Amino acid sequence: MNEMAAFSHERADDGDVLRFTGNLSLARIGDLPERLRGYDGSVDVIDLSGIDRIDTIGAWLVHRFAARHSARIEGLNPDSKHLLQQVEAADQPVAMRPAVSSGLVRVVGEVGDAIVIVLKTLYGLLGFFGATVIAFGNVIRYRRFRFNATVQRFEVVGVTALGIIGLMSFLIGIVIGQQGAVQLRQFGAEVFTINLIGRITLRELGVLMTAIMVAGRSGSAFAAQLGTMKLTEEIDAMRTIGVSPMEALVLPRVIAAVVMMPLLGFYASLISIIGGGLFCWISLGIPPITFVQRIREVVPITDLWVGLVKAPVFGAIIAIAGCFQGMQVEADAEQVGMRTTAAVVQAIFLVIVLDAFFAVFFTWIGWT
Structure with a gap:
């Protein structure tokens, strides 16, 4: 449980495999983010069957690395797999500024929202x-x-x-x-x-x-x-x-x-x-x-x-x-x-x- 996070590259029949070991949590992740950013090899499969623990930070690193290399993730237990799915669902682009719309569209939208609120209130x-x-x-x-x-x-x-x-x-x-x-x-x-x-x-x-x-x-x-x-x-x-x-x-x-x-x-x-x-x-x-x-x-x-x-x-x-x-x-x-x-x-x-x-x-x- 206290082993630092690490990874190794292997060549397998189904392509290049990157195996993670150790503890993929914030306390034991060490310099793993820097090493992953410096990795320039090819990756087809990410194997997480050898890890001891994974938290949200570790799941985020693995997800971003897999997305960057178009690799699939294997070897997770159901709980860890659910955590990774939640992290993937949260990875959505965020607009720093609201989309610019015309005045007519905005007014029509506000009128529609007001009508919906009135109908819901009357129903309530x-x-x-x-x-x-x-x-x-x-x-x-x-x-x-x-x-x-x-x-x-x-x-x-x-x-x-x-x-x-x-x-x-x-x-x-x-x-x-x-x-x-x-x-x-x-x-x-x-x-x-x-x-x-x-x-x-x-x-x-x-x-x-x-x-x-x-x-x-x-x-x-x-x-x-x-x-x-x-x-x-x-x-x-x-x-x-x-x-x-x-x-x-x-x-x-x-x-x-x-x-x-x-x-x-x-x-x-x-x-x-x-x-x-x-x-x-x-x-x-x-x-x-x-x-x-x-x-x-x-x-x-x-x-x-x-x-x-x-x-x-x-x-x-x-x-x-x-x-x-x-x-x-x-x-x-x-x-x-x-x-x-x-x-x-x-x-x-x-x-x-x-x-x-x-x-x-x-x-x-x-x-x-």
């Missing part, structure tokens, strides 16, 4: 939604609902968000009233500002802006929390002790988002109407009693149902996108930030797409 979200539904069915079937975890998520998603959502909605109501009054004043129809405030907040902006706020606030938190747990192997530990991460971590967050979104959306719509009513009282001289009476006259109850129907769907999308991206974290802490950003972007994008679908659908069924 669909599969994750199915896993969530299965987990919900198992919770109901085996009666192992985690009440405390779900109530704690209610507080995180809903109660602690009341302040920021209320402030945002109040200001949005004022902005809608101000911009609407400016445009309607040209036609002497400032009174219709009430119609604009009432209908657009209850039907669209109240729920939509709440969903965007929840996506940026709670959806990102879900992704970061689960991503950190995945990175520290807490989720693997839960599986080891027989606890389902879908039931213990994902399901409480999804239920909390689905239940709290209609309440937050209704709350945001009311606060926005209050903000718009305050503006109408101060700037347009419309008393609060007149404002409320006008709201009751011009806003149909279907506008409220439209907002309440969309809200739980938006909540489910936000929670599933956040939890899905959190469960995809691997390798390092940088993934947590990337997945958190992706969760927010995907949730907001899907919410807006679904809102457009709901707008067309409710118009088609006559809820206008």
